Amino acid sequence: MLLAALVDTSEAVASTRSRLAKVDALARLLAGLEPDEIAPAVGFLVGRPRQGRVGVGWRGVSSVMGSPAAEAGLTVLDLDAALDRLAAASGAGSVADRSRELGELGARATGREQDFIVRVILGEMRTGALEGVLTDAIARAAERPGDTVRRAAMLSGDLGETARLALTGTAEELEGVGLVVGRPVLPMLAASAATAAAALETTGEASVEYKLDGARIQVHRSGDEVRVFTRNLADITHRLPEVVELVRRLPVRDVILDGETLSLDEEGAPRPFQETMSRFSRWVPGASGGSAPTPTEVGRETLLHPWFFDVLHVDGRDLLDEPLSVRLAELERVAGEHRIPGEVTADPEVAERVSREALAAGQEGVVVKAIDSPYAAGRRGSSWVKVKPVHTYDLVVLAVEWGSGRRQGLLSNLHLGARDPEGAFGEPGGYVMVGKTFKGLTDELLRWQTEHFQQIEVRRTPGTVWVSPTTVVEIAIDGVQRSSRYPGGIALRFARVKRYRDDKTAAEADTIGTLRDLLRA
Template structure:
């Protein structure tokens, strides 16, 4: 398949606002792509490279050669050149890489050059997020979208899953299994304004678990080999020796557990989230950091134990297995009840202990990896949302010279874009102002010398607010009341941000 075919579909998807329209454009191309090129096509249309990173930045993309007038480059040609670019290393690598980039760009048209520049810089935003691409793969392959989604949670790389579906259909998708050492997307929780509402959603009796303000971890063990992954699927094994030791001390030698690591004070109350995340992600001088700020681990779910996959079992059965697998001191405190008063008292005790709140869990829910289902519902003592920063305004007065006022957006799953919900400059310390000024200048997506700096929608921020009200000022027809910054979330990606539907459910 020619690269220009993918480029034209990408442009058609960008111009199309309706989800079904996007799916139709993508499915039409996927239905005719050759099996050997399917993974490449899906990667490019998802805004990714099969090689992930090839070491090409903006500086390398300056002074490009003249484009060709006729499109002849195939997906295989382009992929092979990108693989060669990634392999360049050692003395003279910068010049060699630039020469290969010139070779690549001289072989494509101006339309293809523009596409490749955005693809290489990570700025190919066309609304073909995982949800849209999953439906397109299902339509093109004839496989149910639920089977595509499940295979994705187990494999973790949509292009590989899509290529399997296109070549082998449902049977190929069913061949994907949970693999120890390969992270799967974690199950996520919805939200409710209070414990009673959460119990109504989950059904009673239900389990309530402490919601810790720590770093989500997925712990894999195969024999003496251990891998620890974050919720963004980054491997942090060397940074968390406490967790490695805890996992190796368990009787099972083949398991995958879901949990949280958190830094606790001597009195058992939690350190701030920033302290925990800094400790868990720092790569240098780990022994000293461990002595100064030890981490505690609490497991709350079991995905695999003794070689048996548990994803499809109900929560209650997975908990029974987890309880037999790990000692009580490594388990997240939990209460199972059908009594609202007891549940609310449990919630109150959690808050008094300094933790975030509770997660109410249906006893019958399977582990819906990668999805925010109704089986888990988080409850906090205040309204909070994880939103994405869309732009920032320069401050004045004491904040002159600092990027201050944040433009906040919620994710729209239908379009793949973000919907602005208002602005805030509240809750920002001098330290946060300095940090965010540097951060957002790095993410600037346009001029930085005006009043408002537009930024690439990549930074997630957690905000507290008093409610959601109707407002004609913003595209979504809603605005947050008295929004204030709680913290930035380096552990979350833009696709993890709360959706516009979640915000709408909270509207007064």
Template sequence: MLLSEITETSRAVAATSGRRAKIELLAACLRDTGPAETAMAVAYLSGELPQRQIGVGWAALRDLPPAAAAATLTVAEVDAAFTAIGAVSGKGSVTARRHLVGELFSRATAAEQSFLLRLLSGELRQGALDGVMADTIAAAADVPATEVRRAVMFRGSLGAVAAVALSAGRTGLRAFGLEVGRPVRPMLAASAPSVEAALEKVSPAAVEWKLDGIRVQAHVSEGEVRLFTRTLDDITARLPETVTALGALPVRTAVFDGELIALRDDGRPHPFQITSARAASHGVRPGTEQAVPLSVFLFDVLHLDGEDLIDLPGARRDDALARVVPDALRMPRVVTSSVDEAGAFFRDALAHGHEGVLVKSLDTPYTAGRRGAGWIKVKPRHTLDLVVLAVEWGHGRRRGKLSNLHLGARDPETGDFVMLGKTFKGLTDEMLAWQTKHLLDLETHRDEFTVYVRPELVVEIAFDGVQRSPRYPGGMALRFARVLRYRPDKSAAEADTVDGVRAVAAFT
């Protein structure tokens, strides 16, 4: 398949507002792909790279060669070029990558150059989100969308599922299942402003501590343990104490969901930065913060000794968890329908230094990769995970640093990010230095005062409320927004949505 076919489809999809019409255009394109091209096409049409990161920043895309007169580039050739660019490392790698980028762009027409530029800069937002692409795969392969979504839940890759759906149909999709050793996307929680509001939606419920730690998915097979982050990265080698603790459990095979956190001698948590640094380090290094061990708190089990539990109600999964995991390694919880009892448990969680609680349905299955109504998080303050869209240069003692953040929530319908306001509050000198470096790496363009960036970096924002505002496209703005911390462990697709902000606004 020629890249021009992808480019034309992308242009047509961006010009189309209706969801069904977008799906028809995308499905027609996928039907024309060969077996080896399907996954690449899905990635490109979703605005992603199969390689994830290839080390190409805005600087490498500023001076492009003249466009080719005719369309000759194939999708496979583009993929090979991206792989080659990503493989460059060592001394002179910046120059080498820029040379390879120039070679690729010299073979692209003007329309293809525009497409590649937006693809590499993260600006290809045309409404082909995961939900739309799942329905597209179903339409292209003539299979039920529910079966596509279930396969994606287990495989974690739209492209891989699309390749199977188009080549093997429903039979191929049904072969996907939970595999010990292959991580699935974690189940996500919605938000409520209070325990009482959460229990109005889910009752009776299990109420658990919500920790400010690192989400971990642990796969155990015959004593061998592998640990994955919420972004499905393998961090097994970094956490020998966690491997030892879980390897001793009385199970043959298991998949657990849980949280890792650094605790002080009195049981209260260390600052999140210590937990994060420990999870990012390779082993325990005496005399440093990395020497702090991480405690394990498991709260769910998706597979146990040959049986998949992912579709079972929450209460049955917890029973299975309790059979094989001792109390010391399990998340504290109480099952109740009483607002007073749940409120007391919430206050106890806060007294132990934790973020709040999760209120969980006893009936819901484990919906991997989705933010369903079955889990609801409650914190004592309003917080949102938002995406940095741009940042302004600072003044005074912040001169030379990127300071004032432009914050956006995800629009699940269009894939765009809706700006909710700006803030420079809560930033320490260390955070200012960190964000200046990282946001410049994400730069797409700038003007005199503002650096515009690829919408990839997630930041946790505390705020006092949401108010109406004609100043911003979403018609609302955050009141007294302030930065709590950056969340490099989260992707932009996991940021809070505009609908979630509106739900919070109803209570503020």
């Protein structure tokens, strides 16, 4: 199948609000794929190709794509093979190899295909082809029950392979997909509430547990073999040897644990989130110097401590469908010393007290979990509700990108800058970019900012309008993290628009120093 067909479908899905229309368009596409095209195509549609990250950033992609082809000729498998080559490039000369590969790929792609490829590589697909919609489309195209397809996707952790099995395998094979120790499953997700008491109104009696300022992990043990996965199901076993050794010592043979890991300071308080994440980005297999760390090397690093809040399997017994009360009892038995703190209660005052204690301990907040809830892998429902404070900062809009799909013709994605009064990252009194966001924008705000920013435009590049840095916008974030992507050395975490501040001038915006202080908070 030509890649252009995926681009057409992606744009069609993005241009409609109708879930039924999205499902219909995706189902037609899936039904026309060859068996070996199914898994790659699904990965492209959700912005998660099967190769994962291929070592190319946005600067690298945008600088080498070159002039587009006049006619569509690339196929789905052409792009898949190119990503294989990009992912395989390593060692001396790998940067040049990737640039050459991207240049050749860009020369074969039309302009629309180039844009699609860039978004696939950077994981920035905004087509509306979310996994829930695509799962329904797989069921429609394969004529399989939706619940069966959803469960297979959750338990396999691989929507592309689920699609291939649904479309080319038997009903029995699809129904036979189950929990397997060593194969990660999609994590259960939480909704949000403003307070612990409000969350308890939704859940009823619940386990109110600390929400740690760490990184989520899923740990599988079969005998002496232990594997550790991230929330995105990446295998990071080789990077966390101290977690592996701890789980090997637990009084159990086979187990699947859900939890978090974080680094602690000398007094037992959590270190900043980015210090934990720095361990996740090192010792990549196949890269230069990519062997697993030695005990001496780990000793020089900040040790990570695992804390567990759920157990999905113990010694041949699946616990996904058991109530949380049963799972917590098993968790206490096999890993009680390493359980995340919390209390079971139906009392709002108790829930609020636990929330205050979590914040006082330096954690993010709490998660309130209905005590009778099963583990709904890959789902976000009302059984788990997270509660954490939100940071807001006043930042300056530096540029705005044109939207796509439903936002076609509207200025959408904001480039956000903090004041740099001392000129630490540029000219004194200027602004340094710290992130982007298109989230939180209502239709009314989109229309307003499209008109407003064109009035204060200073220049244009393809897809972006650069503006006079005079507009202040209030942004909610979950924090910041170290990043080499932006000149200030930090990036916003989960930024979304709260409101525009026409009562403030750009000179009153928050500074880069204020944001960088969050790294030490």
